[in-house]
Amino acid sequence: MSNPSDFQLPETFRGIQFTSPSKPGSVVELPTPLPSAGSVILRPLNSHIVSYAKEVFSNGNVRGYKYPLPLIPGTNGICRIAAPATDTPHLQVGMLVYTSGIIRPRDNLDMLPLLQGIHMGASPEGQALMNGEWRNGTWAELVKVPAENIHVLNEHILTKELGYSFEDLGYISTLAVPFGGLSDIGLRPGETVIVAPATGNFGSAAVLVALAMGAGKVIAVGRNEAKLKKICHDTNNSKVVPITISEDLGADTAALQAHGPVDVYFDISSNSAAKALYIKAGISALRRGGRVSFMGGIMNDIDLPYHMMMFKALTLKGTFMYTPQQVNELIRLIETGLLPIGEKGKIQVSGRFPLHKWEEAFENASEAGPMKATYFQPNVTG
CATH class of the missing domain: 3.40.50.720 (NAD(P)-binding Rossmann-like Domain)
Structure with a gap:
């Protein structure tokens, strides 16, 4: 039976966990997930914080979003691949990727998708998926995601030729x-x-x-x-x-x-x-x-x-969110320079936070305003 060391992963990882939208979150240590068929383990570098995070995970969940508890939230992010499964030969350890939090059931594409780490929707299928394999999100040092949610980024073009930072790339979300x-x-x-x-x-x-x-x-x-x-x-x-x-x-x-x-x-x-x-x-x-x-x-x-x-x-x-193909098309717009981001696009990072400063991060995200973004940085060394 496999264990984390087989994939050069730590035995445990840290993430922000919420047990109730009426109680403060806390940074906890959990057993490291292992890659199974059709999945990938990622190390989030910049995990996007939605502007309405405090309305969902604190303040009593005034939006009424449905999610299982306890939960490590977080949907999208810029990550490095930590451990791919054996059936994803194209994905290699260390690749820079964008991960989408939109999870579609593989056996019923007519079902409404769920948002990993934020909303499981109203269908029994979505609830089963989020209560099971795809429960926790990207506000953590490690996250397990479906392989089809991975979008490989051309790191050389984006960071060397175009000069973007990982924070700049987070605006893809x-x-x-x-x-x-x-x-x-x-x-x-x-x-x-x-x-x-x-x-x-x-x-x-x-x-x-x-x-x-x-x-x-x-x-x-x-x-x-x-x-x-x-x-x-x-x-x-x-x-x-x-x-x-x-x-x-x-x-x-x-x-x-x-x-x-x-x-x-x-x-x-x-x-x-x-x-x-x-x-x-x-x-x-x-x-x-x-x-x-x-x-x-x-x-x-x-x-x-x-x-x-x-x-x-x-x-x-x-339209609810976007398709995987649309994400690939958007990334091509950025990689070709047709859609400038970062300083070139006048897009600013409003705040960057370690996991334990989640309350400050929520406030920053809610007040950031147009053309700004707020991130958790679970693995600050990149």
Whole structure:
């Protein structure tokens, strides 16, 4: 029977474990997982911290996410391969990789995926997966993930030729989300796309992704004029047009249409925007044959302009996260220089934290703002 030493792994590893969303987390030491068929053991270098982490793992889980306890959270990250399984010959110890936390059941692709280390969803299959093999996440010194979630990075090109740090590469986690939605609706070069709201983590990333995909114009929508101006300043691109919404449907629609025909409306609204009029304004501003992408976190029904959508022959596409193929396409955009990140893309690291400073890290992530990222660094030596 195999043991950790057979794979040159330590007997135990450390991670941030939560036993209740109403109790503080603690750094614990657990037995090291072993690679089994179709899996890989990784050493996280930069583990992404979502902006809403404290709403899920502390403060009583006000978002109501479903996950098993006890739990080491964490979804995506930049890692090195520590131990691949024997049936993954392409994956070698020491490779630099991006790992995605989206786990799809291998025997039923129609089932909604789960988010490793954060949300197991509502289906019995998802609950079984997260209660079993894929329980813990990347906020730890080691993590076990499905082999298909691994995306090998060209370390020479990214770190030597383009000069990116591992922290810079961590922003892939944020960029991948809007890339999934914009890819699903087929954003084409030269098209005009509305991004709403554009002032959050994923919205501001959508502006960058749309530009890299060749958008002719990106209309960045938000309530905070100062944040919109900063996004325009940081992108330093005349194709980005800021629009401060007024919550007057007619006025907002006219403002969105003032810059020519609009091809795509990309929405990544939070749950608090369920009754916001800017969603209807964004849809109403579309040309005939336009497309709508819904990627937000609104949990309730919203008011849609049914007759106008029918009359204009609009297409509405909902997207949850992204596919493995889309992640590979995004990485190619970065490796070819078409999508600048790090200092080149005006993207900043808001904070970097050891595991035991999780409370400070949660606060930093929640306050970071657009085009910024916060990370745990479980293996700081890289």
